[in-house]
Structures are given as C-alpha cells and as structure tokens.
Amino acid sequence: MPTDIEIARQATLIPITDVAKNAGVPDEALIPYGKYKAKIDRDLLQTGDKQGKLILVTAINPTPAGEGKTTTSVGLSDALHRIGKKALLCLREPSLGPCFGVKGGGAGGGKSQVMPMDEINLHFTGDFHAITSAHNLLSAMIDNHIYWGNTLEIDLRRVTWRRVLDMNDRALRQIVGPLGGVSNGFPRETGFDITVASEIMAILCLATDLADLQKRMGDIIIGYRRDKTPVFCRDVKADSAMTVLLKDAILPNLVQTLENNPAFLHGGPFANIAHGCNSVIATSTALKMADYVVTEAGFGADLGAEKFMDIKCRAAGFTPDAVVLVATVRALKMNGGVAKKDLGEPNVDAVRKGSVNLKRHIENVKKFGVTPTIAINHFYLDTDEELAVIKEMAESFGADAVICKHWADGSAGAEELAKIVAAKADAGAPDFKPLYPSEMGLADKITTIATEIYRAANVAIPASVRSQLKQWEEMGYGHFPVCMAKTQYSFSTDPTQLGAPEGHEIAIREVRLSAGAGFVVAICGEIMTMPGLPKIPSAENIYLDDNGQIEGLF
Incomplete structure (x- = not known):
C-alpha cells in the first residue's frame, strides 16, 4: 500500500468551484484560495430553515498503534454520499506542532483523506497564523501599556496573558522578559503556549459571528491589579484590531475528500489542553446545507467527546443525533498489555483484556443519553478472531459494532457503517443531556x-x-x-x-x-500547554525531493 502522501499525490481533484457547486454554495459566497481550497462567506449563502442531523465521531484512548478517528470521519462522510445522502464533513485544521513532532498531520489517511493534504497540513489558508498574530498583538499591547505608564495599574506579578507559537518548543514554556534595560520595558516572568491552546483559538471556534468574536475578545481577562480586580482585553483597547486580523480567519474553509465530496476544515483546538472541536460557525453552516453533518472531537471520548457535549453543544445549542466510537484491534491489544513491536502477532486474549477501555468509553458516552456505534477501523494484519472479539465485546456492552475498511477501500469500506449511523441519526437522541448542569459550582x-x-x-x-x-x-x-x-x-x-x-x-x-x-x-497532573518535540521528531524526515515535491508528511 502506498503512503498517505503518495495516495494524495495520485488523486484526481476537481476545481473547488465544482466542489462548492455540488455542496450548494453559490459563486458569490465562494472566496477561492487557489484551485483546490476556498473560504465561504456565510452571509451570502441561501440556506433557509434547513437543519441537518449531527453525527459525532470520537474514539477510545489514543495509542502509538493508531485509531484513525479523522480517517473514519472522512470515510463515513464519503460513505454517506455513496448511499445517496447529502453529507458535509466538518473537521479541525491540523497544527504544525504535531505535524513536525510525533503525531503527524490531521488530514486522514489511506483512501479516506481530505485534500490538498500537504497544504492542509502546512500553512493552509493562514488561519493559525492569523490567530497567532491576534494573540501576540494583545501580548504586545499589554507590555506596551505597562511601558508607557501603566494607567490601568496592572500588577506585573499577575499578568496572566502569555504568548503563543504554533510549534512544539519546550524551551519557551517559561521565560523572563522584557530584558535589556529601561528602553525595553519591565522584566517579568511569562511563557508561551502552543497556538491551538490559545484562548483566541477557542473564541474563534465558539463565536457565532464577527460581532460575537469581538465581544468575546474584549471579555478576555489579561491580568489583575494589586486589589485583584480584573483587567480586560478591551481595557487595553486591543479587541478591535484583533478582530481585523481575524476577519478572514473566521470564515469556514472548504476543501474536498479524495472522492471529491465537500469538507469544512475550520479551527483546531487540541482536545487534551483545549476543547478539541471544530468551529461552531462551520458546524452550524454545514447543518443548514446538508442532511447529515459528520464532525469529530479530538483524542478519546473522555476528552474530546466530553468537551463536545459539555462545552460546544452547551454553547451552541447543538444536539448530537448519533455518535460513532472508533476502535482498532491494535489499540485494544496495547490496552491489553502488548508492546508496540508485538502488535503484528495475533493475540485474541489481549484484545479481550484491552476491551475494558472500549467498555469504559461506551459507558461514558451513554451518560450523555446517546448509545455509540462502534467503528472497528480495520488494519490488514487484523485476524477474523480478533475482530470477532471486538464485535462480541461491544455488543455485550450494548453497542452495535461494524468492521470498516475505508482506509484501504474508501467509501465502499464504510458503507455498512453509513447505513447504520444514518438510521440512528434519523431517529435522533431525545435523551441527550450534558454531564452536569450549568448552575453546579x-x-x-x-x-x-x-x-x-x-x-x-x-x-x-x-x-x-x-x-x-x-x-x-x-x-x-x-x-x-x-x-x-x-x-x-x-x-x-x-x-x-x-x-x-x-x-x-x-x-x-x-x-x-x-x-x-x-x-x-x-x-x-503533568500536562503541558506547550508540547515538546520527541527525541527523533518527524521534521527530520520531511523534505523536498528532486522534483520539488514534499516527502515525509503523514
């Protein structure tokens, strides 16, 4: 099987204008960024009162063996199209940090990818750069205000606003600045977070429009005075200029899958240190355009799905109509105690032992009033006996389980999953509820x-x-x-x-x-809001070949 980037390179893409037309986007609402990607001006869409069904894709806890949550999201969306449904995929944009670190990109894999894969995994439409710039503009204006007299009486010891960078750089976690004497400002302790953990990223993903975006940015608390009263972003008068920097970034990005079906990629908060969901704007727009909207929440259901239900759905008034929980034989074997180097060896007992992780996630999702469908993301070394154990265990936990081969076969490999999930989405989730009430302490x-x-x-x-x-x-x-x-x-x-x-x-x-x-x-615990690079980062193996083509992205 060729690598993800080799598959992507062999793809036959259609112009983004055709993707938009197929999705029902009029020409006047399309803002092309080259031939194969564009932004959408929501104000120029003609959507009416349509409201599609919302399908969440989540997973068991991630392992180095891989689970393929994004790949499954793409495969399911393509499969919904294959069975005659009008679907729209809503994903997050990948961060450069993991791309050059250890995780790799976030555009799916095999025959279930979003395209153009290399551009999506790198600079894309510049949204993350805009978010980084807006965040650091506020940082600069805070230090500038302090330098020119500090009329707001900000306590230098209580400045909570840090800087950000979309790269894994542990050396910047804690720093001291400004240094260099009187002309550079007053030294204080500060640090950097990764851009995807920025509050600006969260705001972009939770805002409903530009006005709401600016209000939310004005509400940011940047620090406190000596009397511990808060100082807001609007107090240093940064919110309007930050909005200007984000006026294009707030527009959803339109791309296509390998099967030329439409996908929105917008926003990218991590799910382990942020809320892990794509933007409310992209999701709400998609729900007005399609009968079924497939979206994902990052990492395992204990993080991404919980935050999707308790933060995103609460803020936007969404209700998930169906939930897909992705699991693999390999990951369950690791949860059953098998070392990564031994995952290629059949081990039914380890799959059974590791299925306690699957059971826990099923139980947790049910606490929100939704029973998930288990998507068993197939790897070519999986044995029939191992797959049968997962199906048996899932069904004993009260969930349907489907073997999915979308990585190798594209939409054809997820057709059964699409039929089951569409039927469940049509029935809806009338018992959905957040885990806790808003009024709880x-x-x-x-x-x-x-x-x-x-x-x-x-x-x-x-x-x-x-x-x-x-x-x-x-x-x-x-x-x-x-x-x-x-x-x-x-x-x-x-x-x-x-x-x-x-x-x-x-x-x-x-x-x-x-x-x-x-x-x-x-x-x-020990979680860091600025990740570090591994001993051998992926960046060491990413390069341009003699033809100027990128190699090593995955």
Whole structure:
C-alpha cells in the first residue's frame, strides 16, 4: 500500500468551484484560495430553515498503534454520499506542532483523506497564523501599556496573558522578559503556549459571528491589579484590531475528500489542553446545507467527546443525533498489555483484556443519553478472531459494532457503517443531556468529570485553587463549563496506565479562566500547554525531493 502522501499525490481533484457547486454554495459566497481550497462567506449563502442531523465521531484512548478517528470521519462522510445522502464533513485544521513532532498531520489517511493534504497540513489558508498574530498583538499591547505608564495599574506579578507559537518548543514554556534595560520595558516572568491552546483559538471556534468574536475578545481577562480586580482585553483597547486580523480567519474553509465530496476544515483546538472541536460557525453552516453533518472531537471520548457535549453543544445549542466510537484491534491489544513491536502477532486474549477501555468509553458516552456505534477501523494484519472479539465485546456492552475498511477501500469500506449511523441519526437522541448542569459550582464540575468520566477515587484540588474558583464564581463566571487539560493516553493523569484504571487520584495543578471563550481550564497532573518535540521528531524526515515535491508528511 502506498503512503498517505503518495495516495494524495495520485488523486484526481476537481476545481473547488465544482466542489462548492455540488455542496450548494453559490459563486458569490465562494472566496477561492487557489484551485483546490476556498473560504465561504456565510452571509451570502441561501440556506433557509434547513437543519441537518449531527453525527459525532470520537474514539477510545489514543495509542502509538493508531485509531484513525479523522480517517473514519472522512470515510463515513464519503460513505454517506455513496448511499445517496447529502453529507458535509466538518473537521479541525491540523497544527504544525504535531505535524513536525510525533503525531503527524490531521488530514486522514489511506483512501479516506481530505485534500490538498500537504497544504492542509502546512500553512493552509493562514488561519493559525492569523490567530497567532491576534494573540501576540494583545501580548504586545499589554507590555506596551505597562511601558508607557501603566494607567490601568496592572500588577506585573499577575499578568496572566502569555504568548503563543504554533510549534512544539519546550524551551519557551517559561521565560523572563522584557530584558535589556529601561528602553525595553519591565522584566517579568511569562511563557508561551502552543497556538491551538490559545484562548483566541477557542473564541474563534465558539463565536457565532464577527460581532460575537469581538465581544468575546474584549471579555478576555489579561491580568489583575494589586486589589485583584480584573483587567480586560478591551481595557487595553486591543479587541478591535484583533478582530481585523481575524476577519478572514473566521470564515469556514472548504476543501474536498479524495472522492471529491465537500469538507469544512475550520479551527483546531487540541482536545487534551483545549476543547478539541471544530468551529461552531462551520458546524452550524454545514447543518443548514446538508442532511447529515459528520464532525469529530479530538483524542478519546473522555476528552474530546466530553468537551463536545459539555462545552460546544452547551454553547451552541447543538444536539448530537448519533455518535460513532472508533476502535482498532491494535489499540485494544496495547490496552491489553502488548508492546508496540508485538502488535503484528495475533493475540485474541489481549484484545479481550484491552476491551475494558472500549467498555469504559461506551459507558461514558451513554451518560450523555446517546448509545455509540462502534467503528472497528480495520488494519490488514487484523485476524477474523480478533475482530470477532471486538464485535462480541461491544455488543455485550450494548453497542452495535461494524468492521470498516475505508482506509484501504474508501467509501465502499464504510458503507455498512453509513447505513447504520444514518438510521440512528434519523431517529435522533431525545435523551441527550450534558454531564452536569450549568448552575453546579466550578469545583463540583471538576469533581464530576474526574469521578464520572475518569473514574477517579479522589480529586485533589488545592486550597489555593478552590479559593480561585470561588473568586471567579463571585465575579459571575460560576455558570461556565470546565475544560479539563489532561493526558490523552489514559483515564488517569499517568499516560502509562492503559486499559480502564480506576481508584486513582486526579490532581488539579492550576486553573485558568478563559472569560472570552466562556470556560474554565483545569490543568491536571503533568500536562503541558506547550508540547515538546520527541527525541527523533518527524521534521527530520520531511523534505523536498528532486522534483520539488514534499516527502515525509503523514
């Protein structure tokens, strides 16, 4: 089988104007960015009162063996088209950090990819650059205000706004600046987060339009005075200029799958340190244009799906009509104790043992009032006996399971999944509900997620954190949902605890208020908001060949 980029290179793409026409986008609403990608001006769409069915694709906890959640999302969307349904795919844009780190790109794989794969995984339409610029403009204006007299009386020790960069760079996690003497400003401790963890990214993905975007940015708390009263972005008068930088980035991006079906790629918050969903604007636009909208939430269901239900659906008023939970034989074998080097060997017992991870996720999704359909993402080394065990275990947990071969066969390999999921989406999810009510206290929300979803026996919230949460409640932010920042590899905060650990402790290291985005971030264990590169980063194997073509992207 050729590599993802070789498959992508062999693809026959159609002009983005034709993709738009097939999706029902009029010429006046299309803003082309070259031949194969474009932005959509929602104000010029003619959508009427149509409301499609929303299908969420989530997964078990990720492992180095790979689960293929994005690949399955693409395959399912293509398969819905194959069975005669009008569908639209809504994904996030990939970050450069993982692309050059260890995870690779985020455009799907095999015969289920979004195109043009290389451009999507690199600079795409410049949205992430715009978000980075808007975020760092605010950083510059904060330090500039302090330099020119600090009339807002910002306490330099309590500036909470950091800088961002869309790259994995551990050296920038904690820094001291400005240095260099009187002409450069007042030294203080600060640091960098990765762009996809930026509150600006979250705001772009949760805003409903430009006016809402600017209001949310104005609501950002950048720090506090000595009397601990908050200082807002609007106080330093940065919100309007930031909006100008984001006026194009807020428009959804239109691309196509390998089978020339339409896909929106817009926004890209990580699900382990941010809320992990594509933009409300793209999803709501797609629901007006298609009968079925397939979207994904990042990493495992304990992170992405929980945040989709508790943050995105709560903020936008969405209800998922169906949920797909992706699992693989290889990943379940790892959860059953098999080392990565031995995953090619058949091991039915390990699949059965590792299925406790699948069971846990099924149970968790059901807590939101939705029963997921299990998509078994097929690898060519999977044996019939191993696949049968997953189907047997899933059905014993009360969920349908379908073997999917979209990676190798495209839409034909996910046709059965599409038929089952479309029928479930048509029936809807009348029992859907968030995990906790908005009026619950912030500390109780953290405890609820940790005990109900992560199955922790104890939640360690330091007195200083409880005091901070209480202060935010008194400031009027108690109704906010909580965005947990936690390792994606385990239900616990220890990435080596695979399977379905329970009885562990979830330690809350710190909390951050994202007043503009509309949630509180709870940072658990050792999770970092600026990732680092591995010992051998993917960047070492990405290059241009003699014909000027990119090699090594995946």
